[in-house]
C-alpha cells in the first residue's frame with residue numbers, strides 16, 4: 001500500500017514534467033528563429049566544448065569499457081553536443097559533487113542518470129527528461145526481506161550511493177544509523193555480497209547489471225519509486241538549457257534517443 005502510493009507520486013511528477021515540457025516546446029515552435037537565436041546566445045565553460053560531469057560506475061548509463069567511458073548518457077550527450085557544434089568532454093567525478101560543480105560553473109552539464117528532484121531544482125535547472133528510472137531493492141538471493149516494508153520495519157542496514165535519491169529516500173525511511181553510504185554503487189554491492197549490509201537501494205538498470213555480474217543476489221519485484229532522468233544545467237545559463245532542449249527534442253522526434261536507449265536496454269517482450 002505504502003509502496004503503491006510512492007509510485008503514484010512518482011508518476012504524477014512525470015506527468016507534470018511532461019506537461020511543462022510540451023508547453024515549452026510549443027513556444028519555441030512559434031518562432032522559426034528561436035533555435036538559431038538560442039544557439040547563438042549560449043555560452044559554455046570552455047568555448048567549443050560541452051563539459052559533462054558524470055560518475056561512471058552506473059551501467060548502462062555510464063561505465064568504463066577499458067579506459068573509455070561509454071553508455072546511454074555518453075551517447076545522448078554526444079548527440080546533443082554534435083547538434084550544438086560542440087565537442088563533448090567527460091569528467092568522471094564523485095556523484096555528490098556534480099550539482100555543486102554545475103552550480104559553480106565548473107561543468108556545463110551534469111549527465112549521470114540524474115533524477116529531477118524538487119530539492120536539486122533549487123540549485124540547478126534540468127533539461128527535458130530523456131529517460132526514466134525506478135529505485136530497486138537488491139538483497140541476497142536467500143534473504144528474508146521481501147519488500148520495502150519488511151526492509152524498513154526490520155533492523156537491516158541499507159547500502160546506497162552517496163547523495164543519490166536512493167540515499168535521500170532510504171535515509172528518510174530507516175534513519176541515519178542504518179544507512180551505509182558508498183562512493184560507487186559497486187562498492188555497496190561488494191558490502192552486500194560480503195554480508196556487511198542486508199540490502200542496496202539503487203536505480204533499476206544498474207541494479208540489473210550488478211546482479212548479473214555477481215552471484216547470489218536478486219532484485220525484489222516491488223519497485224520503489226519512478227523517477228525522471230535529465231541533464232543538470234547552470235541556472236544562469238537559460239540559453240544553454242533552451243539549446244539542449246531543442247537538441248533533445250530533435251533527437252527524440254527522429255528516434256535517435258529511443259535507438260540509443262534500446263541499444264543498451266533491449267525492450268522487454
Ligand code: ARG
Pocket residue numbers: 054055056057058062095112113114115116133161163164165166203227
Ligand atoms: N538517479 C539517482 C539520482 O539521481 C542515481 C544516479 C547515480 N548516477 C551515477 N552516475 N552514479 O540520485
